[in-house]
Amino acid sequence: MDKFTGKVWVLGDDIDTDIIIPTEYLALKTVEDMAPYAFSPLRPELASKIKPGDIIVAGKNFGCGSSREQAPEIIKTLGVKCVIAKSFARIFFRNSINNGLLLIESGQLHDVVTEGDKVTVTINKCIEHNGNEYPIAALPQNLVDIINAGGLVKAMRKLNGLD
Amino acid sequence: MGMTIAEKIIAAAAGVESVKPGDIHTVELDRLMSNDGTTHLTIDMYNNLKKPHIADVNKLVWIVDHNVPCDSVKTAASHKKMRDFAKANGIKFYEGAGVCHQVMMENHVTSGELIFGADSHTCAYGAVGAFGTGVGCTDYLYAMVTGHSWLLVPETLRFNLTGKLNKGVTARDLILTIIGQIGANGANYMAMEFGGEGLKTLNMSDRISICNLCVEAGAKTALMEVDDITIGYLKEHGRKPKHSFKSDDDAKFAKVYDIDLATIKPIVAKPHFVDSVVDAKECVGIHIDEAFLGSCNNGRIEDLRAGAAIIKGKKVHPLVRFLVVPASAAVYKQALDEGIIDTFMEAGAIVMNPNCSVCWGSCQGVIGENEVLISTGTRNFKGRAGHKDSFVYLASSETVTASAIKGEIATADMV
Amino acid sequence: MGKTIIQKIIKNNTGIDAKPGDIVTVNVDRVMIHDIFIPFVASKFEEMGFTKLWDADKVVLVYDHLVPASQVDDTRHFKIGNEFVEKYGMKNIHRSDGICHQLMTEAGYVKPGDIVFGTDSHTTTYGCVGAFSSGIGYTEMASILGTGTMWVKVPETIKVNITGKLPDNVMAKDIILKLIRDLGADGATYKALEFAGDTVKNMSVASRMSMSNMAIEAGAKCALFSPDEKTAEYCEITLTDKERDLVADSDAVYCKEINYRAEDFVPVMACPSNVDNVKPVDEIISNAEGGNIAVDQVFIGSCTNGRLEDLMAAAEVLKGKKVAPFVKLIVTPASRKIYRQAAKNGTLKILAEAGAMITHPSCGLCCGRAGGILTDGEVVVATNNRNFLGRMGTSKVSIYLASPKTAASCAIEGRITHA
Numbered sequence: 003m004d005k006f007t008g009k010v011w012v013l014g015d016d017i018d019t020d021i022i023i024p025t026e027y028l029a030l031k032t033v034e035d036m037a038p039y040a041f042s043p044l045r046p047e048l049a050s051k052i053k054p055g056d057i058i059v060a061g062k063n064f065g066c067g068s069s070r071e072q073a074p075e076i077i078k079t080l081g082v083k084c085v086i087a088k089s090f091a092r093i094f095f096r097n098s099i100n101n102g103l104l105l106i107e108s109g110q111l112h113d114v115v116t117e118g119d120k121v122t123v124t125i126n127k128c129i130e131h132n133g134n135e136y137p138i139a140a141l142p143q144n145l146v147d148i149i150n151a152g153g154l155v156k157a158m159r160k161l162n163g164l165d
Numbered sequence: 166m167g168m169t170i171a172e173k174i175i176a177a178a179a180g181v182e183s184v185k186p187g188d189i190h191t192v193e194l195d196r197l198m199s200n201d202g203t204t205h206l207t208i209d210m211y212n213n214l215k216k217p218h219i220a221d222v223n224k225l226v227w228i229v230d231h232n233v234p235c236d237s238v239k240t241a242a243s244h245k246k247m248r249d250f251a252k253a254n255g256i257k258f259y260e261g262a263g264v265c266h267q268v269m270m271e272n273h274v275t276s277g278e279l280i281f282g283a284d285s286h287t288c289a290y291g292a293v294g295a296f297g298t299g300v301g302c303t304d305y306l307y308a309m310v311t312g313h314s315w316l317l318v319p320e321t322l323r324f325n326l327t328g329k330l331n332k333g334v335t336a337r338d339l340i341l342t343i344i345g346q347i348g349a350n351g352a353n354y355m356a357m358e359f360g361g362e363g364l365k366t367l368n369m370s371d372r373i374s375i376c377n378l379c380v381e382a383g384a385k386t387a388l389m390e391v392d393d394i395t396i397g398y399l400k401e402h403g404r405k406p407k408h409s410f411k412s413d414d415d416a417k418f419a420k421v422y423d424i425d426l427a428t429i430k431p432i433v434a435k436p437h438f439v440d441s442v443v444d445a446k447e448c449v450g451i452h453i454d455e456a457f458l459g460s461c462n463n464g465r466i467e468d469l470r471a472g473a474a475i476i477k478g479k480k481v482h483p484l485v486r487f488l489v490v491p492a493s494a495a496v497y498k499q500a501l502d503e504g505i506i507d508t509f510m511e512a513g514a515i516v517m518n519p520n521c522s523v524c525w526g527s528c529q530g531v532i533g534e535n536e537v538l539i540s541t542g543t544r545n546f547k548g549r550a551g552h553k554d555s556f557v558y559l560a561s562s563e564t565v566t567a568s569a570i571k572g573e574i575a576t577a578d579m580v
Numbered sequence: 581m582g583k584t585i586i587q588k589i590i591k592n593n594t595g596i597d598a599k600p601g602d603i604v605t606v607n608v609d610r611v612m613i614h615d616i617f618i619p620f621v622a623s624k625f626e627e628m629g630f631t632k633l634w635d636a637d638k639v640v641l642v643y644d645h646l647v648p649a650s651q652v653d654d655t656r657h658f659k660i661g662n663e664f665v666e667k668y669g670m671k672n673i674h675r676s677d678g679i680c681h682q683l684m685t686e687a688g689y690v691k692p693g694d695i696v697f698g699t700d701s702h703t704t705t706y707g708c709v710g711a712f713s714s715g716i717g718y719t720e721m722a723s724i725l726g727t728g729t730m731w732v733k734v735p736e737t738i739k740v741n742i743t744g745k746l747p748d749n750v751m752a753k754d755i756i757l758k759l760i761r762d763l764g765a766d767g768a769t770y771k772a773l774e775f776a777g778d779t780v781k782n783m784s785v786a787s788r789m790s791m792s793n794m795a796i797e798a799g800a801k802c803a804l805f806s807p808d809e810k811t812a813e814y815c816e817i818t819l820t821d822k823e824r825d826l827v828a829d830s831d832a833v834y835c836k837e838i839n840y841r842a843e844d845f846v847p848v849m850a851c852p853s854n855v856d857n858v859k860p861v862d863e864i865i866s867n868a869e870g871g872n873i874a875v876d877q878v879f880i881g882s883c884t885n886g887r888l889e890d891l892m893a894a895a896e897v898l899k900g901k902k903v904a905p906f907v908k909l910i911v912t913p914a915s916r917k918i919y920r921q922a923a924k925n926g927t928l929k930i931l932a933e934a935g936a937m938i939t940h941p942s943c944g945l946c947c948g949r950a951g952g953i954l955t956d957g958e959v960v961v962a963t964n965n966r967n968f969l970g971r972m973g974t975s976k977v978s979i980y981l982a983s984p985k986t987a988a989s990c991a992i993e994g995r996i997t998h999a
Contacts, residue, residue, distance in 0.1 A: 016765050016854055019701075020968040025948045028616050029646065029654050043970025063766035066799060067968060069701040071620065071717030091799055092770055093701055097717035144603055144731060154719045155627055158726060162629030234910050234937055234945070234952035236650045238973050241955035252906050260908060261937040454655070484662060486676065488648060498932050507923050510916055515648055515676045518910075518937040522648075529648040529950050533655030552652040 004125040008057040008083050011048065012117040013041075015061035019094065022065065022073040033075045040076045054081030057123070059115050061087065065094025074098040084123060086111055099145050100154040110136045167413025169321040170388040171356035174296040177408060178279040178316075186320040186419075193313050194224065195278035195295075195407070199305055200265045201229045202525075203283050205243035207302040207309070208250050219254060220312030227251050228268055229260040232528040233520040263493025263519035266290070266461040270373060271495055275399055276391045277408025279316075281308050286461055286543055289377035291357075291387035292369060293395050294410060298386045319385045320419035321356040322347075323412070326363025328427040333577055335471075335561040336371030337463060337541065339429050340378045343422075345442030353383035355419060358412060360390040363426045369398040370467040377462050378543060381439040431576055433539075434559035437547040445564055448574040453558075454536040455486045456569035457550075459517075460524040463541035463562050464492030466499045472566035473508040475577055481513035482572030488530050489514045490522040514569070526550040539568045582829025584737040585804045586772040589712045592822060593695050600736040600835075605729050608638070609711075610689050612698035614680045615643040616947075617718045618661040621699065624722035633668045634728035640672040640689050641665060642680035647942040650950035678915025678941035681705040681793065681883040685785075686915055691815060692807035692823040697724060702883055702965060704800060707773075707792035708785055709815055710807035710826045715796065735772040735801045736835040738763070739828070742779040744842035749999040751893065752787035753885055753963065753983035755840070756794045757848050761858035762838065769799030771835065774828060779842040780805065785814040786887040793884045794965050797855040847998035849961070850981035853969040861986060861998040868996070875959050878903075878991040879972075880984050881912030881939075882946040882964035890963065890984040891922045895930040897988035897999055903935035904994030910952045911936045912944035934991075948972050961990040 020043065027039045040049040058077070064087035065073060074097045077085065084104035098105050104125075111129055115121065122130040126140040141149070151157035159165045168176065168183060176184045178192035199207060204227060211217050219225065227247060232240040244260075251258035262268050265282070266289040274280065276294040280287065283305045290297030300308070308314045330339065344351070357379045359372075367375070372389055379387035389395070391409040399406060412418075431445040458464070458472050469491060481487040489509045491497040497519055500506045509516050515530075523530035524542030531551030532538050538550050538557045545557035560568070563577040570580045581599075583591065590598050593606050613621050618641060633639055641661055646654040658675070665673050674683050681702055684690050692710035697703065699721050706713035716730075724730050740759060760767075773795050780788070788805045795803030805811075806827045812819045849864060851857045865871055880886070880894050891913060903909045911931050913919040919941050922928045928938055944951030946964035954960055954973035959980070962972070967979035982990070985999040 018966075018968045020948070020966070020971050024970050025616075025645075029651060029657060029949075031653070031656075043968075043975040063769070063799065066765055066797075067701060067966065069699055069703075069715035069717055070616075071719060074717075089766055089769065091766065092801055093715050093717065096720060100717060100719040142603070154723055155624055158628035158630070158723050162726075164629040234908065234939065234950070235954070236950035237953055238955060241953045241958070241973050245955050245958065248906055258906070260906075261935075483675070486648065486658075494932060494935075497938075498929060501923055501929050501932065506928075507920055510920050510923070513676070515940045516919075517648065518939045529650045531649050531652050531654070533649070533652055533659070536655060551649075551655075555652075 005122065006083055007120055007122040008055045010057050010059050010115055010117060010119045010121055011052060012115060013058060013060040016063045016066055017060050018067035019065060019070050019073045020067055023070065023076050028070060028072060033072055033079050036072055037076050037079045040080060049080060052080045052082060055083050056081065057083055057121060058085045059112055060085065061112050062089045064090050066091035069093045071097040074101050074103045078103045086129065088112055099148055102149060102153040106138050108136050108138055167415035169356065169412045169416045169418065170294065170358055170410045171296060171319055171321055171386060173410040174277060174279055175316055175318050184318045186318050188318045189315055190318065191313055192279055192316050194281055194308050196226065196273060196280040197224050197305065197308055198226045198228065198265060198269055198280065198282035198287065200284055201231045201244055201247060203302045204247045207306050208246055210302060210306050218310055220310060222255050225256045225309065226269065226273055227256050227258050228265040230263060230265045231521045231525050233261050236528050261518065264461040264464065264521055266377060267464065267492035271402060271493060275404045276395060276406035277410055281305060281314065285380045286377050288379050288384060288387045289373050289461060291376035291389055292372035293399060294389055294391040296386050296388065299380060319354055319356045321358050322352055323418040323421045324357065324359045325361040325421060325423045326359060326426055327361055327423065328363055328425040329366045330426045330429055333563060334429050334431055335563065336367055336374045337561045338432050339426065340375045341432050341434050341442050341559065342429055344378065344382045344440050347382050349381060349438055349440040350383040352379065354385055357382065357384045357387045364390060365392060366426065368467065369394060370465040374462055431561060431564055433564065434545055436545055436556040436558065439545060439559065445560060445576050448558060449576065451574040452537060453485060453539050453568055453573055455488065455532050455538045456565050457488045457523050457530065457538060457540040457542060458562055458565050459488065459490030459492060459522050460542040461492060462543050464490055464496065466496050468541065468562040469500050469505050471562045473505040475563060475566045475580060476512045476570060477508050479512060479570050479580065481569050485569050485572050487514040487569035488517055488522060490517040491519045493519050523550050539565050539574055541565050581833065582831035584772065584828045584832045585774055585806060585826055586712055586735060586737055586802065588826055589693055589695065590734055592693055598734045600734050602734045603731055604734060605731050606695050608697060608724050608728055608730055609694040610638050610640065610696045611721060611724055612640045612642065612680050612684055612703065613721060614645060614700055615657045615661060616645045617699040618664060619657055620718040621721050622660055622664045624719050625725050628722055628726060630726035633725050636669045637671065639670055639725065640684065641670060642674045642683055643676065644679045645943045645947045645949065647676050648940065679883045679886065679943055682914040685709055686917055688815065691817065692811060692819065693826055697730060701796045702793050704795045704803050705789055705793040705883060707803040708788040708805055709811050710805055712802050714801050735770055737772040737774050738768055738836040738838065739774045739776060739834045740838045742777040742840045742842055744779055746779065746842045746845055749847050749985060750845045751983035751985055752783060752790040754845050754848050756791040757850055757858045757981065758845060760794065760798045760856050763798040765797065765854060765856040766799045768795065771800055773800045773803040775805050781808065784889060785810055786889045790884050797965060847983065847986045850967050852978040853967055855966060855981065861996065864996055873959060873996040875907060875961050875990045875995055877908045877910065877952055877954060877958065877960045878987050879910045879945045879952055879960060879962040879964065880987050881914065881944050883914060884965040885963035885984050886912055886914030888918050888921050891927050894984040894988035895927045897985055898934040898992065899930050901934055901992050903991045907991060907994045908952065909936040909991040910939060910945060912939045912951060913941045915941050945972055961987050961996065963987050
């Protein structure tokens with residue numbers, strides 16, 4: 003079973019897609035070009051501090067707002083291993099799955115964690131933090147299928163007989 | 166010895182009997198116009214003065230027109246600075262009322278005045294016989310603080326106009342032809358003066374269009390003889406002339422040009438210089454991505470009427486972005502009343518609120534890499550309308566509208 | 581067991597008697613892509629290995645966020661869009677006709693009972709004519725373009741009943757803002773909203789559109805109004821029996837029911853910087869320091885409130901009056917058609933006389949790329965759908981969302997107030 007440990011960045015409730023990537027930067031050519039501006043309205047320094055393998059922990063309704071898929075793509079581009087939130091907005095959730103960004107719902111972790119802490123995630127099982135275990139739910143099968151295919155693009159390539 | 170119009174205005178503003186080219190005089194200014202292109206810099210300098218002071222706040226007119234509505238956080242900050250300063254100091258302030266020169270012509274300028282504007286196309290005011298000249302913010306600040314400035318009396322190039330423009334030929338074709346003839350520096354430091362019987366065939370819109378573009382030949386100012394058309398225009402806007410000057414018969418001109426208006430043809434100024442002028446027919450067929458009808462040069466009701474007459478019942482080419490931008494709120498309202506706005510909207514044009522638009526090239530309407538614009542704006546310098554690798558052709562309202570329909574450069578007789 | 585509207589739409593589309601929580605694959609009736617995302621949709625589509633659209637006539641491309649272009653690279657999106665249209669034989673393209681969501685219903689692309697997806701979160705708008713419509717990302721859009729299908733989880737439904745007559749100074753916008761406040765920004769996540777009651781029946785389709793448009797701000801997957809005679813007139817159709825039947829069964833099961841009396845509504849605003857931070861305007865004023873909040877700019881427009889009735893409501897307030905000195909009023913009609921109607925019936929003239937800047941129909945300030953960007957310390961009252969931090973300029977801009985009537989009153993007074 004997949005298990006990994008990462009350093010935590012903590013954000014609040016209702017982190018919207020305009021905070022994750024403001025519209026101003028949406029016409030830049032690539033997601034890599036946009037990544038330095040991630041979270042800039044709220045925490046302009048954050049994008050440069052996030053290291054591959056880090057984990058974002060947030061409150062409720064993470065990713066609310068627009069359908070911009072750059073939002074999860076940018077978070078993935080920054081190297082974030084997964085986002086753990088109390089809840090996720092729906093379009094953001096679908097977009098993340100389709101791009102292979104792991105999202106985990108946990109009602110408890112956000113209340114106890116401090117920025118800079120380390121947490122360990124065991125997929126489909128639990129999160130460990132400061133010696134405590136917080137259970138997490140398993141994903142529905144159809145989403146597991148997309149993730150197992152390596153994201154929606156790869157799933158479609160398979161459908162079209164390309165891979 | 167006789168004097169030219171420019172000399173007479175300077176003499177009056179300096180309080181002396183007579184002046185001659187090359188003299189430097191201290192002059193009292195009638196009006197000081199500044200827009201959002203540079204006002205924030207003027208304010209920064211003003212705030213660094215030991216004793217900040219405005220000589221006569223009633224002479225100041227500040228106009229936000231270049232980036233309206235505001236299109237970036239950077240311009241938002243400079244607009245706020247300008248707005249706050251105007252509010253705190255009681256400066257006449259316009260925002261969204263239109264392009265500065267058009268707003269000035271409609272509301273402030275009168276014959277015989279001497280006006281500094283922190284914008285090169287301030288020479289437009291010569292249309293009513295006012296000496297308007299563009300200055301930088303340091304000159305502007307000095308005039309704002311002291312109420313006066315120094316001025317080198319320019320030599321004058323005189324253009325005697327005769328005859329009448331043929332149908333389908335515009336004042337813009339005339340001035341672009343003149344700039345092509347004398348070159349982009351052909352009137353450096355000089356005044357360009359227009360008079361003669363031919364002038365009487367040109368309405369105020371034509372006159373503004375001509376004077377406005379004189380800076381593209383390097384002119385310090387442009388001036389036209391005051392006549393009944395001038396007086397009528399001023400009266401219509403509730404103003405009277407300060408002076409109604411004409412050049413004396415024995416005034417000395419650096420050079421005199423005689424131009425028969427009937428010889429002027431529709432022309433196009435090719436990238437990337439205003440004096441790169443050719444017969445419009447030579448450019449026919451050149452692919453375009455965008456067309457622009459507007460600016461202080463050609464965004465008046467007469468220009469919109471000319472465009473509307475051509476496009477009525479036709480459609481903008483599907484791959485062309487046709488920007489139609491009235492030069493002022495007054496022009497916009499007039500065009501609404503006349504149904505012209507609807508004509509353009511029905512044809513598929515993009516009708517923007519009054520502002521400088523793509524003429525200024527740093528606001529909405531910009532063109533991208535390798536794109537081609539045909540424009541009634543003032544300049545076609547490299548990168549002027551957006552991407553550094555893009556191309557601007559200057560032409561009349563008629564040619565621009567015809568091109569928007571065809572999707573390539575075309576003259577009005579082709580649509 | 582009875583069905584909600586969304587269950588009926590899904591049944592009609594798939595033949596399956598699905599219940600909330602079921603995952604079904606639907607046949608998509610129409611899709612919408614806009615200028616911001618077309619480069620990404622195009623590249624994902626080709627990366628997936630598709631060589632043709634499942635049905636070119638069902639695809640609509642709209643340029644609206646970048647019209648007119650404000651940055652030199654914006655026109656790249658038009659170029660890529662134009663190439664895509666040409667290459668795949670599309671006919672439905674709008675390059676400067678207005679905001680995508682307005683055009684989808686106005687130009688007849690969406691009918692009652694349709695299932696529609698768009699690369700924009702406010703795709704929920706089409707529920708105003710009884711369509712199941714929802715926002716998706718560009719990868720899923722690319723997959724629909726190739727397959728014509730999409731998986732969806734059948735949502736539970738929250739029913740909202742509104743009865744009675746609204747006060748004169750209250751608009752549909754005030755209702756939806758109040759509802760978002762009561763539900764919270766995530767209160768309808770994964771769920772469908774269903775509106776009913778005589779207040780809703782008496783509402784124009786344009787007003788219903790303001791409400792379905794903003795359902796996403798409570799996280800909703802879709803927001804549905806049963807098609808009626810008003811819908812038929814708006815869509816220029818005669819309702820079929822199937823369309824007429826898109827009414828919830830009396831024994832339909834809801835996860836929540838909310839009842840409002842129209843008379844209880846008051847003018848409200850969503851205060852900075854969350855859409856669910858909604859307060860009555862009177863309360864905002866009385867809690868403000870000195871009882872006054874100065875306004876620097878007012879924006880009337882967007883897919884939420886840029887329709888003819890919105891512009892006319894603003895004009896009614898502004899007629900014969902002037903925008904306060906140093907305050908900007910920006911009006912951006914939602915479509916070319918609306919602009920022309922407003923030009924013809926004198927609405928634009930009234931607004932222009934009052935000092936409004938009237939821009940070309942587009943997303944304008946709502947998407948924060950142009951159309952009235954603000955700076956630190958400034959306050960804007962806007963009729964659009966989002967007031968997120970940094971949405972209209974710097975993160976120190978305060979955005980208040982309000983109805984067109986309230987917004988117009990603020991423009992005249994230069995401070996927060998209501999009609």
